[in-house]
Amino acid sequence: MSVGEYRNTERELQRFQVRVGLAGGLVMGAFLILFLRFAYLQVLRHDYYHTKAEDNRISVVPITPNRGNIVDRNGVVLARNYSAYTLEISPAKVGDLERTISELAQVIDIRPSDRNRFRRLMIEAKGADTLPIRTRLSDEEVARFAAQRYRFPGVDIRARLFRQYPYADRASHALGYIGRINERDVGWIEEQGLTSNYKGSDHIGKTGIEQSYELELHGTTGYEQVEVDAGGRGVRTLSRTPPTSGNNLILTLDMGLQEVVETAFGNRRGALIAIEPATGGILAFISKPGFDPNLFVDGIDPVAWKELNESLDRPLNNRALTGIYPPGSTFKPFMALAALESGKRTASQAIADPGHFDFGGRRFRDDKVGGHGMVDMYKSIVVSCDTYYYVLGNDMGIDGISRFMGQFGLGSPTGIDIRGESSGVLPSQEWKLKRFRRPEQQKWYAGETISVAIGQGYNAYTMLQLAQAMATLANNGVMYRPHLVKYVENVNTGKRRMVEPQPIKTIPLKQENIDIIKRAMAGVNLEGTGARAFAKAEYTSAGKTGTSQVIAIKAGEKYIESRVAERHRDHALFIAFAPVESPKIALAVLVENGGFGAAAAAPIARLVLDYYLLGKKPAKPAEADEGASNGG
Amino acid sequence: MLRRIADPIDGTLFGIVMGLVTLGFITLYSASYETPSRVIAQGGNLLFAMVVMWVAAQISPQLLMRLAPPLYIMGVLLLLGVTLFGDIRNGARRWLNLGITSVQPSEIMKIAMPLMLAWYFHKREAVLRYYDYIVAAVILAIPVGLIAKQPDLGTALLVAAAGFYVIFLAGLSWKVIIGMVLAGLASAPLLWGTLHDYQRRRILTLIDPTEDPLGSGYHIIQSTIAIGSGGIIGKGWLNGTQTHLEFIPERHTDFIFAVFSEEFGLIGNSLLLVLYLALIARGLMMAASAPTFFARLLAGSIILIFFTYAFVNMGMVSGILPVVGVPLPLVSYGGTALVTLFFGLGILMSMHRHRKLVQT
Numbered sequence: 003m004s005v006g007e008y009r010n011t012e013r014e015l016q017r018f019q020v021r022v023g024l025a026g027g028l029v030m031g032a033f034l035i036l037f038l039r040f041a042y043l044q045v046l047r048h049d050y051y052h053t054k055a056e057d058n059r060i061s062v063v064p065i066t067p068n069r070g071n072i073v074d075r076n077g078v079v080l081a082r083n084y085s086a087y088t089l090e091i092s093p094a095k096v097g098d099l100e101r102t103i104s105e106l107a108q109v110i111d112i113r114p115s116d117r118n119r120f121r122r123l124m125i126e127a128k129g130a131d132t133l134p135i136r137t138r139l140s141d142e143e144v145a146r147f148a149a150q151r152y153r154f155p156g157v158d159i160r161a162r163l164f165r166q167y168p169y170a171d172r173a174s175h176a177l178g179y180i181g182r183i184n185e186r187d188v189g190w191i192e193e194q195g196l197t198s199n200y201k202g203s204d205h206i207g208k209t210g211i212e213q214s215y216e217l218e219l220h221g222t223t224g225y226e227q228v229e230v231d232a233g234g235r236g237v238r239t240l241s242r243t244p245p246t247s248g249n250n251l252i253l254t255l256d257m258g259l260q261e262v263v264e265t266a267f268g269n270r271r272g273a274l275i276a277i278e279p280a281t282g283g284i285l286a287f288i289s290k291p292g293f294d295p296n297l298f299v300d301g302i303d304p305v306a307w308k309e310l311n312e313s314l315d316r317p318l319n320n321r322a323l324t325g326i327y328p329p330g331s332t333f334k335p336f337m338a339l340a341a342l343e344s345g346k347r348t349a350s351q352a353i354a355d356p357g358h359f360d361f362g363g364r365r366f367r368d369d370k371v372g373g374h375g376m377v378d379m380y381k382s383i384v385v386s387c388d389t390y391y392y393v394l395g396n397d398m399g400i401d402g403i404s405r406f407m408g409q410f411g412l413g414s415p416t417g418i419d420i421r422g423e424s425s426g427v428l429p430s431q432e433w434k435l436k437r438f439r440r441p442e443q444q445k446w447y448a449g450e451t452i453s454v455a456i457g458q459g460y461n462a463y464t465m466l467q468l469a470q471a472m473a474t475l476a477n478n479g480v481m482y483r484p485h486l487v488k489y490v491e492n493v494n495t496g497k498r499r500m501v502e503p504q505p506i507k508t509i510p511l512k513q514e515n516i517d518i519i520k521r522a523m524a525g526v527n528l529e530g531t532g533a534r535a536f537a538k539a540e541y542t543s544a545g546k547t548g549t550s551q552v553i554a555i556k557a558g559e560k561y562i563e564s565r566v567a568e569r570h571r572d573h574a575l576f577i578a579f580a581p582v583e584s585p586k587i588a589l590a591v592l593v594e595n596g597g598f599g600a601a602a603a604a605p606i607a608r609l610v611l612d613y614y615l616l617g618k619k620p621a622k623p624a625e626a627d628e629g630a631s632n633g634g
Numbered sequence: 635m636l637r638r639i640a641d642p643i644d645g646t647l648f649g650i651v652m653g654l655v656t657l658g659f660i661t662l663y664s665a666s667y668e669t670p671s672r673v674i675a676q677g678g679n680l681l682f683a684m685v686v687m688w689v690a691a692q693i694s695p696q697l698l699m700r701l702a703p704p705l706y707i708m709g710v711l712l713l714l715g716v717t718l719f720g721d722i723r724n725g726a727r728r729w730l731n732l733g734i735t736s737v738q739p740s741e742i743m744k745i746a747m748p749l750m751l752a753w754y755f756h757k758r759e760a761v762l763r764y765y766d767y768i769v770a771a772v773i774l775a776i777p778v779g780l781i782a783k784q785p786d787l788g789t790a791l792l793v794a795a796a797g798f799y800v801i802f803l804a805g806l807s808w809k810v811i812i813g814m815v816l817a818g819l820a821s822a823p824l825l826w827g828t829l830h831d832y833q834r835r836r837i838l839t840l841i842d843p844t845e846d847p848l849g850s851g852y853h854i855i856q857s858t859i860a861i862g863s864g865g866i867i868g869k870g871w872l873n874g875t876q877t878h879l880e881f882i883p884e885r886h887t888d889f890i891f892a893v894f895s896e897e898f899g900l901i902g903n904s905l906l907l908v909l910y911l912a913l914i915a916r917g918l919m920m921a922a923s924a925p926t927f928f929a930r931l932l933a934g935s936i937i938l939i940f941f942t943y944a945f946v947n948m949g950m951v952s953g954i955l956p957v958v959g960v961p962l963p964l965v966s967y968g969g970t971a972l973v974t975l976f977f978g979l980g981i982l983m984s985m986h987r988h989r990k991l992v993q994t
Contacts, residue, residue: 033911056875
């Protein structure tokens with residue numbers, strides 16, 4: 003080894019050592035970066051990542067509370083829950099939905115209606131985790147699916163609480179129903195700030211009491227903190243907050259009464275509201291035909307939906323709450339009271355009735371040809387004399403009528419504790435101005451006042467309004483908010499909270515005037531248009547028949563029932579309260595296309611009062627009393 | 635007798651290695667709570683790896699020098715074979731089916747590359763000129779290019795790093811190094827264009843892992859949560875929720891560092907860094923005192939590869955480097971990796987041990 007080479011080697015070695023030193027520096031630098039990164043993650047950002055890790059591992063599972071039951075005033079159960087198995091599909095976890103359902107159908111009976119219902123649910127309940135394809139599985143079906151379950155990922159059997167309405171269509175319009183939460187419901191839930199309380203809920207009240215008392219019925223959702231692994235499987239439960247069941251509702255309704263009325267209606271269409279005058283509690287709420295709310299709970303199948311929706315009888319239409327009808331002659335007692343209160347008439351003042359009233363070149367007829375002779379106020383109500391009210395209406399003027407009737411709540415919502423109520427129409431000059439566009443239509447004609455005076459023309463009220471007006475009159479002018487729920491009961495403590503009878507107001511009326519009207523209405527049932535229906539009643543009662551025109555009868559033409567197509571026949575009405583001295587019940591009933599009120603509606607009112615006051619059940623369904631011909 | 639067996643083994647280096655291996659076993663036990671047999675399997679791997687290390691420590695540098703060119707040429711030929719006839723697995727052509735067994739020639743290159751370059755520089759030691767570096771660059775570029783074309787960018791970079799360390803230690807001029815760094819930066823946009831979609835995604839994922847939280851970002855998100863939630867002192871051994879609830883993917887192998895970090899925190903991480911530093915420091919010292927140019931270059935390159943693996947793995951798991959399939963040396967589960975690493979350590983010991991023999 004020469005010196006030169008040695009030096010060269012020496013230099014190489016030195017250079018190598020420098021390079022090794024540099025490499026060491028590089029290593030130190032790189033590890034410093036790592037250390038800083040660790041310190042950043044584990045010290046500065048520790049809290050953030052700690053929370054992330056906790057969120058990862060802890061899943062909060064909501065526990066749905068039991069929905070409150072609904073019972074009538076005597077404890078008869080109208081809505082309850084029962085546990086049953088459902089077959090549910092998670093659409094997100096199933097690839098080919100149609101094929102899965104077809105394969106499922108080989109294991110478990112799935113009818114076309116189930117498929118249709120499922121499809122409808124898919125559209126309505128967007129974003130739901132799982133949707134039922136079949137409900138109420140039998141034990142055998144559960145066992146059969148369990149054996150084949152491995153074939154169906156994303157399909158599972160669940161035990162669920164179902165809502166059941168044991169009386170099906172009875173009182174269905176008051177009760178309403180629950181259904182699966184849809185997008186609109188989600189909007190409402192968000193508005194109410196209830197999103198977390200509805201985390202585990204699939205159902206929500208859609209109509210009726212189920213809807214308006216949703217907050218009471220739903221209860222408070224419980225939570226379970228579960229430790230889950232990366233696959234989302236629960237490993238163990240960390241903590242549990244039990245749910246609080248929803249409150250039970252005790253209604254003012256009397257299912258016995260409800261049954262009597264619904265049986266009496268038979269296949270006829272119509273509505274009846276019976277109110278306890280001293281509280282405003284609704285004793286009977288009938289809209290016929292009804293529907294089976296059970297159909298809606300887990301999504302109605304399209305065939306049943308079509309049938310309900312397209313039926314000419316419109317069973318989904320809540321006639322008692324939203325149906326507005328001219329009150330016909332049931333308007334007359336209120337007109338008479340208005341006359342007394344305004345001083346336009348005294349009770350004894352009488353007119354000679356020629357059987358018609360001529361005004362502005364037009365002849366307004368009484369339905370009794372030749373007229374009723376001398377008619378005072380009592381007689382005008384008892385025999386339902388139109389001419390008396392034609393003249394009275396003309397004297398009072400539309401705004402006078404409107405002002406007085408408005409006090410009884412006619413033409414404005416009653417404030418009942420279910421939603422969707424119609425306001426009805428209380429005609430006045432102002433109303434007409436708002437209602438119509440063209441100036442010639444906006445003008446109020448005096449002739450129109452004359453129609454309004456006998457409860458026809460623009461007049462249109464719900465049976466609820468009419469029943470409330472009747473109850474207020476029976477209650478001597480003290481008006482209560484009509485309501486369906488009597489108590490709210492806490493399931494756990496058993497404590498009951500009363501839905502207080504709320505007097506809305508007291509109409510300033512002279513008691514002597516009220517008594518005159520009550521006496522005349524009692525006369526109706528004793529010797530007038532209601533006498534036949536109330537023959538041999540074991541209690542005192544007051545009533546008034548009414549007939550509400552469906553098609554306008556041309557002047558000079560007489561309305562003959564048999565000539566008019568059934569759907570164009572007049573509606574029959576009756577309002578009543580009893581006993582006269584201390585009213586316990588007031589009602590308004592309408593039978594659509596029933597013809598004269600005395601014939602179709604009054605007998606139903608009689609059954610209601612017999613049942614409610616005497617506990618008497620009708621021997622057979624009441625049919626229209628064909629014998630009675632003279633009505634409203 | 636025992637002394638004679640222990641003779642080729644460098645005690646200091648071995649002690650540090652055993653420290654790292656012990657941490658590995660402790661972590662592996664926690665990571666494989668549902669498959670404890672892995673711990674036993676890894677024990678078997680370790681025993682075998684130690685035998686391999688002992689054997690490698692016996693190999694003389696002369697023999698290794700003689701093996702270097704044929705091993706390199708075989709590696710290149712196999713890589714060419716892969717390019718032409720390789721099996722496609724997971725969308726990349728990396729495996730060569732030799733009838734009896736499949737081999738991944740890029741793995742051979744991880745050893746053949748530093749060997750070949752160390753051999754070349756050793757041969758040219760006395761007459762080293764600038765064009766030698768060009769030759770070295772070609773020796774480096776051919777297999778790296780072939781591996782990158784498979785495509786296996788991660789391995790290509792690791793092989794390139796191994797070669798670069800040799801060239802760097804051999805005394806590559808600073809002007810060239812700085813020039814290369816600048817050229818690299820300048821060509822980054824061009825390189826981007828040649829990358830495959832999944833490679834781009836990995837790099838983009840690094841910048842914003844939340845962009846694809848269930849796809850390529852999932853690994854990084856979950857491992858970062860594991861590290862961060864560990865805090866300073868960690869959640870304690872066997873108590874890592876991210877680990878035990880299976881949120882950390884590949885927690886036995888490439889992502890074992892997340893498990894360790896979650897359960898032992900910043901203190902544990904510091905200990906791990908110190909052990910690696912000690913290992914590298916000892917390795918560099920051994921390289922510096924090796925007798926021949928070949929031995930110095932090879933030893934230095936081997937220990938810097940250890941560093942590279944450790945840095946890339948921890949950087950990837952903590953979210954500062956893209957996800958590439960690199961295990962944490964001496965800690966991750968896996969027989970092949972452990973045996974290869976111990977083989978490297980054996981070579982390192984051999985380079986150090988044989989210094990007296992050659993110097994005379």
